[in-house]
Amino acid sequence: MSNVAQSSTYRVALIGCGRIAVKHVKAILRKKSGLSLCAVVDTNSDAFNKLLDGAGIKGKRAQRLLQNTPFYRDYAEMLEQEKPDITAVTVPSGLHYPICTAAVNAGSHVLLEKPMSMRASEAKSLYELSKKTGKKIAMGHIYRYFPIVGNLQRDVANGRFGKISHGSVIVRWGHDQAYYDSASWRGTWKSDGGALMNQSVHAIDLLCWLMNGDAISATAMLARRFHEMEAEDIACGSLTLDNGALCQVEGTTNSPSDDHEASFYLLGSEGSFRIGLRKGRPFFDIRIRGKKKNREYFMKELKEKGIRALLRLTNPHAGIYEDLREAIKENRQPIADAKSGWTSVENVLALYSSAKTGVRTELPLTSDVGSEEMSGFFPLQ
Numbered sequence: 001m002s003n004v005a006q007s008s009t010y011r012v013a014l015i016g017c018g019r020i021a022v023k024h025v026k027a028i029l030r031k032k033s034g035l036s037l038c039a040v041v042d043t044n045s046d047a048f049n050k051l052l053d054g055a056g057i058k059g060k061r062a063q064r065l066l067q068n069t070p071f072y073r074d075y076a077e078m079l080e081q082e083k084p085d086i087t088a089v090t091v092p093s094g095l096h097y098p099i100c101t102a103a104v105n106a107g108s109h110v111l112l113e114k115p116m117s118m119r120a121s122e123a124k125s126l127y128e129l130s131k132k133t134g135k136k137i138a139m140g141h142i143y144r145y146f147p148i149v150g151n152l153q154r155d156v157a158n159g160r161f162g163k164i165s166h167g168s169v170i171v172r173w174g175h176d177q178a179y180y181d182s183a184s185w186r187g188t189w190k191s192d193g194g195a196l197m198n199q200s201v202h203a204i205d206l207l208c209w210l211m212n213g214d215a216i217s218a219t220a221m222l223a224r225r226f227h228e229m230e231a232e233d234i235a236c237g238s239l240t241l242d243n244g245a246l247c248q249v250e251g252t253t254n255s256p257s258d259d260h261e262a263s264f265y266l267l268g269s270e271g272s273f274r275i276g277l278r279k280g281r282p283f284f285d286i287r288i289r290g291k292k293k294n295r296e297y298f299m300k301e302l303k304e305k306g307i308r309a310l311l312r313l314t315n316p317h318a319g320i321y322e323d324l325r326e327a328i329k330e331n332r333q334p335i336a337d338a339k340s341g342w343t344s345v346e347n348v349l350a351l352y353s354s355a356k357t358g359v360r361t362e363l364p365l366t367s368d369v370g371s372e373e374m375s376g377f378f379p380l381q
């Protein structure tokens with residue numbers, strides 16, 4: 001039985017024990033997280049064991065968790081038996097829609113990994129379900145939870161950076177062939193997509209959020225240069241926002257796998273910033289009328305959120321859970337809400353459609369599109 005009403009600890013069930021689940025389990029089991037792990041699901045019965053090992057949880061602590069945490073192979077049975085307060089959905093992307101729908105219908109709030117789904121109609125339906133039921137769907141859009149980003153977003157919206165000319169996002173998130181060979185869903189149009197849908201969807205979300213606009217059209221070119229897989233490993237595209245500003249998008253998995261970069265640039269009439277991560281290290285260059293404002297933003301963040309928030313960079317998922325917990329208590333939307341899940345999927349699908357048709361795609365989409373419709377775009381040799 002859900003114990004939210006009686007206690008301030010939220011019971012979290014984790015569905016999917018793969019790579020990203022490591023970040024989730026670490027965030028859930030953190031001291032004072034206000035969360036407890038009430039159940040774990042995976043189709044592979046050894047997966048929970050491997051997950052704890054991957055998270056560095058060993059010995060007696062691992063044994064205790066394995067003994068005391070109910071493990072299921074069927075998510076529907078788990079939802080029925082455990083009635084979790086929050087369900088973390090960390091399965092392959094093609095399964096996000098049915099599993100998130102089942103979790104919300106079982107009365108659970110959800111932390112859903114990105115991308116929200118592989119079809120526009122499914123993403124819209126999850127947004128509408130969240131609205132109708134009042135259950136929160138927090139997206140795994142990690143970039144929105146990075147330090148300083150929230151204050152930059154507010155200041156752009158308040159006009160501190162003036163009229164926005166344009167922004168750009170670069171995602172150079174290299175993966176070798178072994179990554180794509182490690183699971184049959186990776187790099188497929190139906191269940192994963194390529195560098196845009198997997199590695200860039202949340203970065204595109206951040207850029208549009210920072211620029212305070214919704215995309216109204218998309219153009220893109222895609223290629224598959226270095227990998228054997230169905231989908232693209234390099235994409236160059238652009239989005240026009242409803243406020244007239246332009247966005248440039250580069251997403252690739254062809255870059256070296258030991259040199260990951262996600263960077264964001266915005267230019268306004270009164271200021272600019274270049275922020276991001278490279279090799280796990282954050283960088284900031286924030287200027288108002290030519291004057292550097294890094295220190296001001298850093299101190300503001302420290303004052304508002306404390307050192308813990310700055311250190312959270314090593315596991316932004318801890319920030320997503322913290323915000324979701326507060327969002328449930330305050331009955332407000334999480335920082336990355338269901339709407340951000342829906343619009344970011346639409347933006348990527350519009351970029352895909354434009355690459356396929358060779359013409360600009362208007363947004364919001366007027367007909368249903370899914371990543372699967374890109375099948376055969378690069379015929380495999």
Ligand SMILES: NC(=O)c1ccc[n+]([C@@H]2O[C@H](COP(=O)([O-])OP(=O)(O)OC[C@H]3O[C@@H](n4cnc5c(N)ncnc54)[C@H](O)[C@@H]3O)[C@@H](O)[C@H]2O)c1
Binds near residue numbers: 090114142
């Ligand atoms: N937010 C981020 O920064 C971030 C980073 C990496 C991955 N992701 C997303 O997380 C999701 C998972 O990616 P991953 O790399 O961890 O994948 P993965 O293949 O490593 O793990 C997926 C796990 O789900 C399990 N699974 C499959 N079908 C299941 C089912 N029906 N019920 C229960 N478990 C099932 C698999 O056995 C596997 O253990 C993807 O959607 C991906 O886009 C997000």
